[in-house]
Amino acid sequence: MALVVKYIVDGYHDLMDNKSDPRVNDWxxxxxxxxxxxxxxxxxxxxxxxxxxxxxxxxxxxxxxxxxxxxxxxxxxxxxxxxxxxxxxxxxxxxxxxxxxxxxxxxxxxxxxxxxxxxxxxxxxxxxxxxxxxxxxxxxxxxxxxxxxxxxxxxxxxxxxxxxxxxxxxxxxxxxxxxxxxxxxxxxxxxxxxxxxxxxxxxxxxxxxxxxxxxxxxxxxxxxxxxxxxxxxxxxxxxxxxxxxxxxxxxxxxxxxxxxxxxxxxxxxxAAKAAALNGKPQNGVHQNGVEKNGSQKIGICFTSQTALYEHSSNTNGVKSVTNGYTSEETKTLRNRAFVPNGN
Known part of the structure; x- marks a missing residue:
């Protein structure tokens, strides 16, 4: 074993001292x-x-x-x-x-x-x-x-x-x-x-x-x-x-x-394109702007969509607000913003 180690050490020194470029040895x-x-x-x-x-x-x-x-x-x-x-x-x-x-x-x-x-x-x-x-x-x-x-x-x-x-x-x-x-x-x-x-x-x-x-x-x-x-x-x-x-x-x-x-x-x-064509939710958001959060749906009806939710001409229980309406009853759906009950 000692001879093997000596052989390796001598070979290393020969490589470093005699086979290398002497111009860089001291660098x-x-x-x-x-x-x-x-x-x-x-x-x-x-x-x-x-x-x-x-x-x-x-x-x-x-x-x-x-x-x-x-x-x-x-x-x-x-x-x-x-x-x-x-x-x-x-x-x-x-x-x-x-x-x-x-x-x-x-x-x-x-x-x-x-x-x-x-x-x-x-x-x-x-x-x-x-x-x-x-x-x-x-x-x-x-x-x-x-x-x-x-x-x-x-x-x-x-x-x-x-x-x-x-x-x-x-x-x-x-x-x-x-x-x-x-x-x-x-x-x-x-x-x-x-x-x-x-x-x-x-x-x-x-x-x-x-x-x-x-x-x-x-x-x-x-x-x-x-x-x-x-x-x-x-x-x-x-x-x-x-x-x-x-x-x-x-x-x-x-x-x-x-x-x-x-x-x-x-x-x-x-996938997004296919979902849009099938009317399925994209990343949890429905095509009509309704986002699922557990069992509750929260949506925003934009101005151009308001007519879709005009189910009654009765204005009882309706408060006027800036640029739209909010309803106190979920059945009277004349909302710009709504939170429906159920699924």
Whole structure:
């Protein structure tokens, strides 16, 4: 047993010290994966256990101003990361077919390395999305998809920065930062309040854009399984399988959130139409405006309907009121407002 443990420990140190990129070994949080793992596990514990317990007896926080500035920051941060990925490679000299990692210390290579590290840091700032949901008691937003997505990404990106900070797999960050510009722009408009609601009709397309992103990453990554390229196959599988996992998670979310909601709306509209044709109650309200409440019916007769209730010309027991009449006897039904006895 001791030999097995020694073998594992020696293999780990060899991987971290000799197989990793020496340019990032001394950078913040890059010396060991366990710091990132601990932060990710702490994030899950906070949003699923500690946060809800903290908010249990508290009212939801508003956070409107904070959310505006946070989302504005994320738009700017994502825009800068996207710009850096473009200038350092993807819109200049990088090949979309096969792009090995440049392990040199040239200014352009180091610019891409720094961009990769900052992209890794951005995965931690995105934890605030979930923290704000918890503080506002929007627990339905803290879904399994949401927690897995945010909880896994820092760990996934850490390995990329540690071993391949540049080259083929950074295509994922290139696309992802662009998607985040769109996503946080939407959140920013939503945080600004109801007056901007008319600009938010494209919410469901955010998930569709993310799904397209994962398909592009899958195709881009797995193409290296069929061509000769000086890029680690392990990272081809690492990035590709992440894209597959997230694609199916987001696809399932899309179906549950949008397709089923649309089906429910259509079914409800069809039921309401059928009820209207059959003269049946709709949500407890009769076509003549009478609502059932136990054994009592309470209704309102509008001006155009008054003639329907004129059963007698006798005005005894009738009091004049503004714009109509009320009857003291339920049998003399000349009401604008009435409460009949019985069923």
């Amino acid at each position: 913040f949080l890059m010396s060991s994966p366990f710091y990132t793992l601990g932060i990710c596990l702490g994030y899950v514990y906070i949003v699923k256990v500690l946060g809800p317990k903290f908010m249990e007896s508290r009212k939801p926080f508003e956070l409107k101003t904070l959310l505006i500035f946070y989302n504005l920051f994320q738009v700017i941060f994502s825009s800068w990361l996207f710009y850096e990925s473009c200038v350092a490679g993807w819109l200049t000299h990088y090949s979309y077919r096969c792009q090995p990692v440049d392990y040199s210390r040239t200014p352009l290579a180091m610019r891409m390395v720094r961009g990769c590290w900052w992209y890794y840091i951005s995965k931690f700032t995105e934890f605030l999305d979930t923290f704000f949901f918890v503080l506002r008691k929007k627990y339905d937003h803290v879904s399994t998809l949401h927690v897995i997505h945010h909880g896994v990404m820092p760990m996934s990106v850490w390995f990329g920065v540690k071993f391949t900070p540049g080259g083929h797999s950074t295509f994922f960050g290139f696309l992802n930062t662009f998607v985040h510009i769109i996503m946080y722009s939407y959140y920013l408009l939503a945080a600004l309040g109801p007056r901007y609601q008319r600009y938010l009709w494209w919410k469901k397309y955010l998930t569709a854009i993310q799904m397209v992103q994962f398909i592009l990453v899958m195709v881009h990554a797995f193409q290296l399984l069929f061509i000769d390229c000086n890029y680690p196959k392990a990272f081809v599988w690492w990035i590709g399988m992440h894209a597959v996992m997230f694609y199916f998670l987001f696809s399932n979310f899309y179906k549950e959130t949008y397709n089923r909601n649309q089906a429910r709306k259509e079914a409800k509209a069809a």
